[in-house]
Amino acid sequence: MPARLRFRHRVGLLVVIAAAGLVTATAVTLVLGRRAERQLSGIETRYVPLVELDRDLADMYQRLTRALEDAASAADDAKLADADALVRAMHARLAEARPMIQDNGGEPDVLEAAFDDYYATARGVAAAIAGGAAAATLAPQIEQMRVRQLALAAQLAEATNPDRGALAEAFETARATQRQALVIDIAVAVGVLGLMLFASWRLISRTVRSLQAVSAGVERLASGEFATEIEVSSPDELGDLAREANRTAERLREYRAHTQALLEQTRQQADELARTSRYKSEFLANMSHELRTPLNSIMVLSKVLANNAGGELAVKHVELANTIHRCGEELLGLINEVLDLSKIEAGKQEIAVAQVATADIAAYARSMFRPLAEQKRLGFSVEVGDGVPSEIRTDWSRLAQILKNLVANAIKFTEKGAVTVTIAARGQDLAIAVSDSGIGIAREKLGWIFEAFAQAETGTSRKFGGTGLGLTIAKQLAARLGGDLTVDSELGTGSTFTLALPVAGPREESEAPAPPVAHAATPAISSAAIPLPMPPERTPAEPLPDGVSVLLVEDDMRTMYSLASSLRGRKVTVHLATDADEALRELERTGGVDAILLGGGAGAAERLRADARWQRLPIVTLGEPGDVPKPVDVERLLAVVRERLAHRADQADAGTGTVKQNVVPGSAASATQI
Amino acid sequence: MRALVLAILAALAVTGHSATVKAVHAEEREGFKVIVHPDNPARELERGFLRSAFLKKSTEWHGETVRPIDLATRFTVRDRFTTDVIGKTRAQLRSYWNQQIFSGKGVPPPEGESAAAVIAYVLAHRGAVGYLPASVDPGKARVVPVR
Structure with a gap:
């Protein structure tokens, strides 16, 4: 592990430098200051007594001259005693100071001799003056005194004046010491300051550089770029931070790779699931179709049986046949719902948006559901609120499907009271509310009544029948139409289902040229079951003109009835015959059709052509060889029929032949409403 | 009291x-009269100058050392001169000179035992200045008025 100069070490280094500088400066100041002080105090101990001696002697000498003066002025010899006493004191002082004087380079003996000489003369002069001698006459003595006085002064100065050179030297030494201390202090301060500045600058610049690198790196991380590593430049805490950030980036890289792998896996699984689901939906759709074909046969045959055309069956048998037919219808309804749901869930449900008049919706509801309600002796009303837009963009057939579902449900679950359809404007939506006074739905069940395969009450299906898919389909259709279906209900009081559809139409509408079917489609309702129109199995081709009638000649009953059912689903009036004789009779009875679909019965075509009335009638042959191969594709069949009809119309313009003739009564089969 | x-x-x-x-x-x-050497250019003297000259505070005039000379103490005119010109009593003056003597600063001016001695001294020194009783003839010495 390399030497790591951490932050606290660096900052510590700074502190240590500062402390060392401070300590050094203090030590230098203390040591040299003490030395200077010692030197100064040496000067003091050496020179102060000398100064004191000087001062004492000068003072005593002053007093001596004053005493001599006084004695002279007072003309009193006695006063000289004072002077004598002073001289004695001075001698004592000098004796005491002898070593000091010698130290100072003076000569005590010479000094005392000079003093004695002076005093002898001065005392003489004073005594003379005191004795009345005129000073002028004493000039020689005075002069001598003056000379000796000067000699004494010189000796005194010699004895007490400090050695100036030595003193100056001593002072100079002390001053030098002080200067030295100052210089060292300044040097240390400057050095420490410089060192600290340098260290601080390095610390700050490195830190800032590292911080910038780390900051930039973390910013890169934050912006999702994990690939570029942060350069680890400093072996300190910031370096650790950078390393940690790099490790984090590493983990994030791994994590992202892992996540992407998972995502890819999930996507594949989702694709697979979608594919599987699509296969299932397709399988379901195909199955439904396969189921419907034989079911249609059951229904047609049971109806034929129930009609009891030959009057050969007992009443009981007719009832049984009717029961079979009703059961078949219910089964058909269920299959249709399952098919619808699978289509919606597979996203195959096409919607064709067009302008729909609100008034038509109301009219449809009235004509459609009043009979049903009256059957159960329930009140039924359709109310259109104020300010309702006159038109709404939507898919009429889907809207009708939802409405049928809701109203049929309402009637089904209501024993007494009334069912009300209310059409009102609600913001940008048109709200169609279906209220009943039925059993209602418990609050806790409101949440999942739109779930597939769920009925509000366990046992409901047993009591009321149904797949429980109706509401699910209605809800999903509402969503497809850009709206929503909501429910509000109270157990025992009734329910209100509200369909809200945007007036402006679904956001992603697929524009379809198909005209609204409001008037054209008023499907007959034959029983209490929910009569859903047969949904087109493929994209519907251009429909045939209204009221087209065909005669289906087919010896295989199953094929005959399934084809008849499909054609009736396309609003084609179908007449049935099993062979040529029957076909001729049917033509006689109905007075002619627009086209003949010839499925089986060889030679039927020749028999039909033999009659001049039917010579020009278009004949579409089914099977191999034929116009449409078996099993019959209804769309293709219709396309061929349309083509033949158009061709015939051209010929009809030429004014030849009569297609429809008067009714000839009596026939083995009849066009039956399923 | x-x-x-x-x-x-x-x-x-x-x-x-x-x-x-x-x-x-x-x-x-x-009275007294002040005399100087005949070569002395002074035509009159100020009282203040005389005072400082006799207290030996002025030491030079006209390029010469000032040399004052007193009359002996028995001359009454000396007291008059001391009072009028020097502005001290006899005791005060003696005290002054004792102080000067014993502090080694100087000695009092010489004393002329007679007027003649004073005149002789004045004539002997060009920077000399003395005084005589008014009645005494100054001889060759020159009398200068005192202002």
């Missing part, structure tokens, strides 16, 4: 008066 103070004051007053009278009388009787 009050009487004593008054008595002392009265005595002082009488003494002062009699002294003044006596001085006036003496001046009338015995």
Whole structure:
């Protein structure tokens, strides 16, 4: 592990430098200051007594001259005693100071001799003056005194004046010491300051550089770029931070790779699931179709049986046949719902948006559901609120499907009271509310009544029948139409289902040229079951003109009835015959059709052509060889029929032949409403 | 006590008066004249100069050392000169000179035992200055008026 100069070490280094500088400066100041002080105090101990001696002697000498003066002025010899006493004191002082004087380079003996000489003369002069001698006459003595006085002064100065050179030297030494201390202090301060500045600058610049690198790196991380590593430049805490950030980036890289792998896996699984689901939906759709074909046969045959055309069956048998037919219808309804749901869930449900008049919706509801309600002796009303837009963009057939579902449900679950359809404007939506006074739905069940395969009450299906898919389909259709279906209900009081559809139409509408079917489609309702129109199995081709009638000649009953059912689903009036004789009779009875679909019965075509009335009638042959191969594709069949009809119309313009003739009564089969 | 103070004051007053009278009388009787060397260019002398010269405070004039000379103490004119020109009493002057002597600063001017001695001294020194009783003939010495 390399030497790591951490932050606290660096900052510590700074502190240590500062402390060392401070300590050094203090030590230098203390040591040299003490030395200077010692030197100064040496000067003091050496020179102060000398100064004191000087001062004492000068003072005593002053007093001596004053005493001599006084004695002279007072003309009193006695006063000289004072002077004598002073001289004695001075001698004592000098004796005491002898070593000091010698130290100072003076000569005590010479000094005392000079003093004695002076005093002898001065005392003489004073005594003379005191004795009345005129000073002028004493000039020689005075002069001598003056000379000796000067000699004494010189000796005194010699004895007490400090050695100036030595003193100056001593002072100079002390001053030098002080200067030295100052210089060292300044040097240390400057050095420490410089060192600290340098260290601080390095610390700050490195830190800032590292911080910038780390900051930039973390910013890169934050912006999702994990690939570029942060350069680890400093072996300190910031370096650790950078390393940690790099490790984090590493983990994030791994994590992202892992996540992407998972995502890819999930996507594949989702694709697979979608594919599987699509296969299932397709399988379901195909199955439904396969189921419907034989079911249609059951229904047609049971109806034929129930009609009891030959009057050969007992009443009981007719009832049984009717029961079979009703059961078949219910089964058909269920299959249709399952098919619808699978289509919606597979996203195959096409919607064709067009302008729909609100008034038509109301009219449809009235004509459609009043009979049903009256059957159960329930009140039924359709109310259109104020300010309702006159038109709404939507898919009429889907809207009708939802409405049928809701109203049929309402009637089904209501024993007494009334069912009300209310059409009102609600913001940008048109709200169609279906209220009943039925059993209602418990609050806790409101949440999942739109779930597939769920009925509000366990046992409901047993009591009321149904797949429980109706509401699910209605809800999903509402969503497809850009709206929503909501429910509000109270157990025992009734329910209100509200369909809200945007007036402006679904956001992603697929524009379809198909005209609204409001008037054209008023499907007959034959029983209490929910009569859903047969949904087109493929994209519907251009429909045939209204009221087209065909005669289906087919010896295989199953094929005959399934084809008849499909054609009736396309609003084609179908007449049935099993062979040529029957076909001729049917033509006689109905007075002619627009086209003949010839499925089986060889030679039927020749028999039909033999009659001049039917010579020009278009004949579409089914099977191999034929116009449409078996099993019959209804769309293709219709396309061929349309083509033949158009061709015939051209010929009809030429004014030849009569297609429809008067009714000839009596026939083995009849066009039956399923 | 009050009487004593008054008595002392009265005595002082009488003494002062009699002294003044006596001085006036003496001046009338015995004035002085100041003489200098005939070569001395001074035509008159200021009292202040004379004072500092006789106290040996002025040491030079006209390029010469000032050399004052007193008359002996027996001459009454000396007291008059001391009072009028030097502005000290005899005791004060003696005290002054004792101080000067014993502090080694100087000695008093020489004393002429007679007027003639003074005149001789003045004539002997170009920087000399002396005084004589007014009645005495200064001889060759030159008399200068005192302002």
